[in-house]
Amino acid sequence: MKHPDEKQYLFDKPENVNRFLRGFYAVCGLLFVLDFIIHRHASRDWEQLPGFYAIYGFVAFVMLVLVAKLLRKLMMRREDYYDVDE
Amino acid sequence: MWMSELPPFVPFFLAALLALLTRGPLRAALMLAAPLLGGLHLWFDVPDGTLLSVTLLEFELTLMRADRLSLLFGYIFHIAAFILVIYTLHLRDTMQHVAGLVYAGSALGAVFAGDLITLFIFWELLVISSVFLVWARRSASASRAGIRYLLFQVSSGLLLLAGTLVHYRYTGSLAFDFIGIENPGGWLILLAFGIKCAFPFLHNWLTDAYPEATPTGAAVLSVFTTKVAVYTLARGFPGTDLLIYIGAVMTCFPIFYAVIENDLRRVLSYSLINQLGFMVCGIGIGTALALNGAVAHAFSHILYKALLFMSMGAVLFRAGNTNASDLGGLYKSMPKTALLCIVGAASISALPLFSGFVSKSLVMSALLEEGQDIVWLMLLFASAGVLHHAGIKVPFFAFFAHDSGIRTAEAPRNMLLAMALAAVLCILIGCLPQYLYALLPWEVDYWPYDTTHVLAQLQLLCFAALAFVWMEIKGYAPPELHAVNIDAEWFYRKLLPATVSFLRRATHPVIGVLHGIRQNYRQTLNTMYCRTSLADYHLAASWPTGSMVLWIAIFLGGYLLLDVIL
Numbered sequence: 238m239k240h241p242d243e244k245q246y247l248f249d250k251p252e253n254v255n256r257f258l259r260g261f262y263a264v265c266g267l268l269f270v271l272d273f274i275i276h277r278h279a280s281r282d283w284e285q286l287p288g289f290y291a292i293y294g295f296v297a298f299v300m301l302v303l304v305a306k307l308l309r310k311l312m313m314r315r316e317d318y319y320d321v322d323e
Numbered sequence: 324m325w326m327s328e329l330p331p332f333v334p335f336f337l338a339a340l341l342a343l344l345t346r347g348p349l350r351a352a353l354m355l356a357a358p359l360l361g362g363l364h365l366w367f368d369v370p371d372g373t374l375l376s377v378t379l380l381e382f383e384l385t386l387m388r389a390d391r392l393s394l395l396f397g398y399i400f401h402i403a404a405f406i407l408v409i410y411t412l413h414l415r416d417t418m419q420h421v422a423g424l425v426y427a428g429s430a431l432g433a434v435f436a437g438d439l440i441t442l443f444i445f446w447e448l449l450v451i452s453s454v455f456l457v458w459a460r461r462s463a464s465a466s467r468a469g470i471r472y473l474l475f476q477v478s479s480g481l482l483l484l485a486g487t488l489v490h491y492r493y494t495g496s497l498a499f500d501f502i503g504i505e506n507p508g509g510w511l512i513l514l515a516f517g518i519k520c521a522f523p524f525l526h527n528w529l530t531d532a533y534p535e536a537t538p539t540g541a542a543v544l545s546v547f548t549t550k551v552a553v554y555t556l557a558r559g560f561p562g563t564d565l566l567i568y569i570g571a572v573m574t575c576f577p578i579f580y581a582v583i584e585n586d587l588r589r590v591l592s593y594s595l596i597n598q599l600g601f602m603v604c605g606i607g608i609g610t611a612l613a614l615n616g617a618v619a620h621a622f623s624h625i626l627y628k629a630l631l632f633m634s635m636g637a638v639l640f641r642a643g644n645t646n647a648s649d650l651g652g653l654y655k656s657m658p659k660t661a662l663l664c665i666v667g668a669a670s671i672s673a674l675p676l677f678s679g680f681v682s683k684s685l686v687m688s689a690l691l692e693e694g695q696d697i698v699w700l701m702l703l704f705a706s707a708g709v710l711h712h713a714g715i716k717v718p719f720f721a722f723f724a725h726d727s728g729i730r731t732a733e734a735p736r737n738m739l740l741a742m743a744l745a746a747v748l749c750i751l752i753g754c755l756p757q758y759l760y761a762l763l764p765w766e767v768d769y770w771p772y773d774t775t776h777v778l779a780q781l782q783l784l785c786f787a788a789l790a791f792v793w794m795e796i797k798g799y800a801p802p803e804l805h806a807v808n809i810d811a812e813w814f815y816r817k818l819l820p821a822t823v824s825f826l827r828r829a830t831h832p833v834i835g836v837l838h839g840i841r842q843n844y845r846q847t848l849n850t851m852y853c854r855t856s857l858a859d860y861h862l863a864a865s866w867p868t869g870s871m872v873l874w875i876a877i878f879l880g881g882y883l884l885l886d887v888i889l
Contacts, residue, residue: 246655248723258792265789268782277775280691294783297707298790305582306801312809313583319807319816 265291327368328375330387331397331435332445334361335404335428339421346417354408354420358427362401365394374437382497385437391764392618396434396554398762399622400427402748403546403629410633410741411539422455423543430547434554438497439487439512442555446483446519449548450476456540457532468535471816475528479518486511502559513560520552520603521596523572527812529596530580534588534645538636541588545595545632546625553602553621562609570607571701573600578708580810585803587645587717588635591628594671594713597705598624604702605686608693611765616685619763623670623678623752630667630745631717634660637734637742638721647716648803652726660734661722666746670753672714672784673706675777678749681756684771684780707787714784715791720803 248254272287279285286292338357342350371394375387389397404427411423429452432445450473457469490508491497502509518525529549533541560566577593577600584590598620605617637660638653639645654661666677673679683706690699733739752759760767794800809817 248654249726261785261788261792265785268778268785271778272782275774275778277778278773279775281696288782290779290782291786293703294707294786295790297704298711298787299794301578301704301708301711302582302790302794302800305579308579309583309801309806309808313804313806314809316805316807318809 327370327373328387329364330375330432331361331365331401332428332432334358334364335424335431339424339428342420342424343417350420351412354412354424355405357424358401358404358408361431362398362405365397365401369394369397376437382440383438384441385498386432386441387435388437388499389435391762392554392558393434395618395622395762395764396550397431399625400431400434400547400550403427403625406629406741406744407539407543407546409737409744410542410636412737413735414539416459416537418455419459419537419540422452422459423540425452426456426543426547430551433551437499439483439490439499440497442499443480443483443487446515446551447477447480449551450480453544453548456544457536459540460535460537462535465535468532471812472528472532475518475525479515482511482518483515486513486515499555499558501561504560504563504565509560513563516552516555516559517569520549520556520599521573522569522603523576524811526573526577526596527810530589530592530810531812533592533595534586538639541591542629542632542636545591545628549595549599550621550625553599553606553617556603556606557614557617561606561614563607566603566607567695567698568607570600570602570604571698573597573603574702574705575600575708578705578712580808581708581712581716583801583806583808584712585646585648585805587647587650587721588632588639590647590712590717591631591635594709595628597709598628598671600705601683601686601702604698605689608686608689608695610689610693612685612692612767612769613689615760615763615765615767615769616682616687616689619682619685619759620679622759622762623682623749626745626748626752627667627670627678630742630749631664631671631713633738633742633745634664634667635717635721637738640738641731641734642729645721646803646805647720647724648805650721650727650729651724652722653729653731654722655726656729656731657722657733659739660742661718663739663742663746664718664722666749668714668718670749672710673780674784675772675780676750676753678752680780681753681759681771684776685767685769688769703783707783710784710787711791715788 248257269288269291272291277284283289334357338353341353345353369389371390373387373389374385376383376385378384407423407427411419414420426449429445429448433442433449436442436445454469454473454476457465457472486508487497488508489511490502490506493506493508502512504510504513518528521529533544536544556566574597577596581590581593581597584593602617602620602624605613605620608614635645637657638650641657642650642653644650670677670679673683687699687702690702734742756771760769791800
């Protein structure tokens with residue numbers, strides 16, 4: 238179990254978490270900008286939209302989580318739900 | 324080394340037999356030798372086109388049919404078996420060791436089976452051996468889940484047998500080549516394969532039994548059953564349009580469940596179905612590029628999925644559970660496991676330089692080539708979804724997130740070694756895909772690493788991850804909760820038992836009334852009878868049927884005696 242005098246780990250310090258996140262934001266920004274610099278070969282028109290993959294990834298992810306939250310309202314039951322009848 | 328026609332299941336069955344009789348280091352050596360020697364033999368001595376047939380009761384059974392397709396699955400099954408044997412070396416459990424070896428051997432038997440009867444035999448052996456990896460957990464819920472698993476798998480076997488017979492009537496052939504859905508036998512066989520491949524509504528045996536299996540058993544299970552099904556689909560039903568749509572549904576629906584599921588091994592089970600979807604889709608398209616993609620994805624998938632299941636097995640082994648709500652901060656006590664888990668997560672998310680990227684790209688490119696734009700968009704959506712549950716959720720909630728306060732030891736050394744081997748292979752395949760491509764069954768002229776492709780994939784993944792960060796910080800992410808989420812299994816785990824008990828309750832008054840009538844009738848007869856003078860006779864002291872039966876018995880006995888004497 239956890240001890241109060243335990244050594245500090247990498248992500249115990251908030252500034253390390255922030256450093257990691259800032260690096261990640263920078264990578265995301267760079268990737269988005271690259272879309273305007275590098276020409277992607279695209280076989281479809283909509284693929285050619287600047288930032289298509291970035292936007293698709295972001296929107297898909299948010300949609301996924303929001304729909305899953307709705308699904309939970311519909312589908313979630315107590316942990317012993319199946320134990321009652323078996 | 325040996326004769327090239329030695330069927331690859333033989334060393335495994337031999338090792339299983341010997342594992343029963345040995346223990347300790349000797350057993351370990353035997354278990355390691357089976358996949359190692361068997362694999363080397365397959366690689367060096369077995370050329371494309373090797374055949375071995377035996378005749379049994381007029382039927383010619385092809386125990387060994389080696390071509391590029393079966394060999395590819397043979398190689399990866401040997402590699403995975405070797406890694407998994409290392410992973411299970413710390414166990415002192417004969418049941419799991421023997422079952423694991425028979426299971427891996429049966430998978431090889433099924434892959435190299437050249438006819439449907441041989442396939443059926445190994446199909447059933449797979450079931451019988453694998454269920455012990457669930458039961459070896461030795462808990463009440465595991466034994467119930469094992470029974471449900473058996474029900475599905477045995478039905479799959481029966482369908483395969485029935486389909487084989489019908490197929491034989493229509494075509495007069497038992498050979499296991501392209502089957503198709505032209506005759507009803509083909510449909511039955513497709514359904515049999517579909518159960519094993521976790522098609523929608525037939526999938527719950529997987530998400531039910533795998534999380535109930537032992538820490539090591541789940542990793543072993545994740546490799547063989549479903550990939551044998553992928554192989555059989557690729558062999559029997561390539562280019563069947565229906566499979567494109569089934570595959571697309573398989574990639575999409577499990578990810579919603581994976582987002583809200585708490586047990587991380589169940590999350591991995593849902594993600595397993597999602598990955599199978601990519602393969603099924605590729606098989607459905609049926610072009611050389613797509614089929615190559617399907618089997619290449621099976622190849623790399625086996626390694627990274629086993630790696631993820633192994634890391635969660637290590638967590639279960641050390642921390643005692645795999646619930647996202649109860650874990651967190653484990654990177655402090657299990658840093659190596661955490662790192663290896665992240666390699667698996669990066670591979671399944673198809674990050675460039677990891678194995679998932681080089682195999683999934685083949686399927687995605689094939690979809691665009693065939694003009695399947697909608698399906699392509701669905702699979703792209705599913706690719707972003709994979710990043711959520713397998714790429715981020717599994718490592719994040721187990722090893723990072725909030726500190727659960729759990730302090731434990733690092734995974735045992737054999738587990739770390741097994742995971743490290745799998746991780747190294749994931750990276751090697753990702754960085755040097757030409758070696759995997761060279762093994763693929765069809766000629767392929769494809770290279771995944773061009774600027775367009777890499778940039779697009781990085782953008783997709785990074786912005787999906789950005790959405791995760793945003794939703795976590797804003798608190799939009801669904802909290803991790805102890806709960807059950809209703810899935811198709813509701814029909815047989817809830818509706819069916821509830822219907823039975825409802826019928827029992829509903830008919831209870833009717834049965835009660837009938838019972839009452841019978842009682843009344845008996846009593847009336849009794850009292851009426853007692854009023855008659857017959858009741859005074861000695862033999863009538865009890866209800867007369869008893870004495871009647873006695874007298875009949877005496878008469879019959881007498882007849883029999885007379886018959887013998889005269």
